Amino acid sequence: MTPTLEKKEMLLFRKWDLSExxxxxxxxxxxxxLKPTVIPMSMGRHEHQKFQKAxxxxxxxxxxxxxxxxxxxxxxxxxxxxxxxxxxxxxxxALDIIHLRTGENPLKVLVKAIENTAPNExxxxxxxxxxxxxxxxxxxxxxxxxxxxxxxSEGVREATFSAPRSVEEALAEEIVLAANNxxxxxxxxxxxxxxxxxxxxx
Numbered sequence: 001m002t003p004t005l006e007k008k009e010m011l012l013f014r015k016w017d018l019s020e021x022x023x024x025x026x027x028x029x030x031x032x033x034l035k036p037t038v039i040p041m042s043m044g045r046h047e048h049q050k051f052q053k054a055x056x057x058x059x060x061x062x063x064x065x066x067x068x069x070x071x072x073x074x075x076x077x078x079x080x081x082x083x084x085x086x087x088x089x090x091x092x093x094a095l096d097i098i099h100l101r102t103g104e105n106p107l108k109v110l111v112k113a114i115e116n117t118a119p120n121e122x123x124x125x126x127x128x129x130x131x132x133x134x135x136x137x138x139x140x141x142x143x144x145x146x147x148x149x150x151x152x153s154e155g156v157r158e159a160t161f162s163a164p165r166s167v168e169e170a171l172a173e174e175i176v177l178a179a180n181n182x183x184x185x186x187x188x189x190x191x192x193x194x195x196x197x198x199x200x201x202x
Contacts, residue, residue: 010036012059012107013092021107025115031141032058032111040088054142058111059095061145063087065153066171090167097172106175113178117151117187118144121198136198147194148187152178155186 011017018034031054040060046052053061066087098106123134139147152174159170177185183192 010038012037012040013095014038016095016105016107018107020105021111023111023115025118027141028115028118028145030054031145032114034058034107034111040091041084051142058114058145059091059107060088062110062149062152063091065149066090066156066167090171093168094171094175097168098176101172101176109179110175113152113175113187114145114148116181117178117185117191118148119191119194119198120144121195123198123201134201136201148191151187151190154190158186 009017009019018036021034023029023032023034033055035055035057037057037060040057040063042056042060046056063084064087067082067084095106095110098104098109102109119139121136122139124137126133126135152171155174156167156170159165159174160167174185174187178187181188183189
C-alpha cells in the first residue's frame with residue numbers, strides 16, 4: 001500500500017503564505033493578484049495582452065516598480081535599470097525586515113499599504129471652446145494599484161538618493177508607514193495631495 005503524499009502549500013520565497021492574505025478594499029480585489037508562487041517572476045508573459053497585468057503577482061509588480069530606480073529624475077536608466085533578480089532580492093529582504101518589525105505576515109502589511117496609498121481621484125485636462133479646464137475624474141482600479149506602487153517606489157528613491165540608508169530598509173519602512181496610514185509616509189502624502197487637488201477641481 002503506497003503512502004499518501006501530503007500536499008505542500010506553495011510559499012512565496014519558501015517563507016510566506018499568500019492564502020492568509022485578503023484584500024479588504026472591494027474596488028481593488030480583482031487587481032491585486034495573490035496567486036501562489038515561489039519566485040514572483042512571470043517573464044513578461046502578460047506584456048502584450050490587454051489588462052493581463054492585473055493577474056501578475058503583486059510582489060512581482062512591486063519589484064518591477066523598484067527596477068525604475070536610476071537617477072533621481074529618470075525612470076529606468078542607471079544602476080537599477082532592468083536588474084530583475086536584484087529587485088526581487090531587495091523585495092525579499094524588505095519583507096523579512098517587515099516581519100521582524102511587525103511580527104505579522106509581511107504580505108498582509110504590503111496589501112494594506114497598497115490599499116491605503118491607492119488614490120481614488122485624479123485630474124484631467126478638458127478643452128472646451130478653446131479654454132482648458134482641469135476636471136476631477138475617478139481612477140480605474142488597475143491604475144490605482146499602479147499609482148500606489150509608483151508612490152511607494154518613489155518614496156524609496158527619495159529616501160535613499162545620496163543617503164547612507166540601504167534600499168531594503170527604506171522599502172520596509174515605507175511599506176510599514178503606509179500600512180499604518182502614517183502621514184510621514186511619502187506614498188500617503190502623495191495620495192493625499194493628489195486627492196486634495198482633484199477635490200478642488202470638482
